Amino acid sequence: MQDFHIGKLVVVGVGLIGGSVAAALKRERLVDRVVGVGRSRANMQQALSAGVIDEQAQDLTSAARGAELVLVAVPVRQTASVLQQLRQAVADGVIVTDAGSTKRDFVHMARDIFGSSVKHVVPGHPIAGAERSGVAAATADLYTGKRVVLTPLPDNENKFVERVASMWRACGANVIQMSPEHHDAVFSAVSHLPHVLSYALVELIASRDNAEELFSFAAGGFRDFTRIAGSSPEMWRDICDANADQLLRDIDAFQQALSLLAGYIRSGDMDKVEAVFAAAARARNAWVNSLK
Amino acid sequence: MQDFHIGKLVVVGVGLIGGSVAAALKRERLVDRVVGVGRSRANMQQALSAGVIDEQAQDLTSAARGAELVLVAVPVRQTASVLQQLRQAVADGVIVTDAGSTKRDFVHMARDIFGSSVKHVVPGHPIAGAERSGVAAATADLYTGKRVVLTPLPDNENKFVERVASMWRACGANVIQMSPEHHDAVFSAVSHLPHVLSYALVELIASRDNAEELFSFAAGGFRDFTRIAGSSPEMWRDICDANADQLLRDIDAFQQALSLLAGYIRSGDMDKVEAVFAAAARARNAWVNSLK
DSSP, X not given: OTTOOEEEEXXXXXXXXXXXXXXXXXXXXXXXXXXXXXXXXXHHHHHHHTTSOSEEOSOHHHHTTTOSEEEEOSOHHHHHHHHHHTHHHHHTTOXXXXXXXXXHHHHHHHHHHHGXXXXXXXXXXXXXXXXXXXXXXXXXXXXXXXXXXXXXXXXXXXXXXXXXXXXXXXXXXXXXXXXXXXXXXXXXXXXXXXXXXXXXXXXHHHTSTTHHHHHHTOOHHHXXXXXXXXXXXHHHHHHHHHTHHHHHHHHHHHHHHHXXXXXXXXXXXXXHHHHXXXXXXXXXXXXXXXXX | OTTOOEEXXXXXXXXXXXXXXXXXXXXXXXXXXXXXXXSOHHHHXXXXXXXXXXXXXXXXXXXXXXXXXXXXXXXXXHHHHHHHHTHHHHHTTOEEEEOOSOSHHHXXXXXXXXXXXXXXXXXXEEEOOOSSOSGGGOOTTTTTTOEEEEOOOTTXXXXXXXXXXXXXXXXXXXXXXXXXXHHHHHHIIIIIHHHHHHHHHHHHHHTSTTHXXXXXXXXXXXXHHTGGGGSOXXXXXXXXXXXXXXXXHHHXXXXXXXXXXXXXXXXXXXXXXXXXXXXXXXXXXXXXXXXX
């Protein structure tokens, strides 16, 4: 970790995710210069004032010239346009990594845009909270003890992957590698499906005639269960779109599990209901205890 | 509120719920004597030491003699046996109320056991956290600003209902009245259904071959979504059993809503997906803001 140092880092999208990488590397004096590229003038000004970036650039193509590494941390919808602007830099050997929540779509997009230069692109996904957004929420500690998944390509030379992994480790993260396919399957189950279920439940209740009364009787359990239904609709629409096939398989599996449980309740087979609940409670409590 | 005062209160089940009522009334000096009845010797001893109860009794039938009010706050499975032991007291005019999470089943049970004396029974449900249990978790503040639902019977004289309502208000709660049917429909939607969904999701993940890996990538959103899946399997089995018909209707409605959403995702109709997510996020955030 100690031996990591980077010359010029370009961060595209200086929000919670990108800003926190810059903040961590700057705090540890592991980067010479951070150039920020972003669309919100106010946000970029704040990033400059806070010392998270050293300079801002309007033109990504020229900003990426001479950079050692470019971190793309923009909403999924902007990724294609950002990658287009990085074509020359990537052809010249600049390493590019990203922070998107789905990986197969990013790999596909990167291959389309970069062709054989894609060997310089190392897809990534930091597993860190996204409650708040913008550079104001960025912190040098965001990744401490958190996990970052890299989904390297067969085309990547190992040194490129290692360079990106080192950057994340320098931010305090633990780096794990897996295939893009496996990544998308894992996060469909533990993240995308729960979001869909939470949104669906809240919408079901909100659309009832007595919605106001129903919400007035909702308590702490409901609040926690539905916290993720307060997430950005645009971001989650894009995630559902990018991971549609895997997510649909998981929705289907969930519906089958729920139907089975409903069948037990309908037939008064309460021992089986209790067995399902008990297995879930055991697994959930064991997991939470393992986090302590 | 000021004019509430009670002579002898019997609390059956001196845990979080029953213990907190006793603690609140004693703190405000609104009760002369609290007699606790419970099965756990250690818990009862703790209730005595903490001054939550003044004495403990083994025999409920004799303990209830001369009481003004009996609060039944035991797990659903014990309710029938407790009510049996209260037959004489209820016939003698002692007011009985309960704290169960479902109300139609309690009403049915009370009618069966008490016949025309059921007019002295006022069903209730305090909406207060149940994260922890036992008298050690009881606190005089548990009900401050919380809601208590009473589902009075047509047989109840108004003064009995008012007496129970006054007790809860003396504990700091806001009292609302509705029918047992309406109560069970409301709580099926905002409490029972979310519990079933959370249990079902955790069990789905726990039953997969790579469960350990999946849990290792679960983050804060998953933790909140599944908190209620750590709840008591026995208690929730009984709630699902008691409210089966209403809960099955809600599970069915949820399955339909989820199928609709899956259909949009399958056909790439992402504007409709976003519309559902946005409606949910709006409703959820409006609700949470209304709590502040």
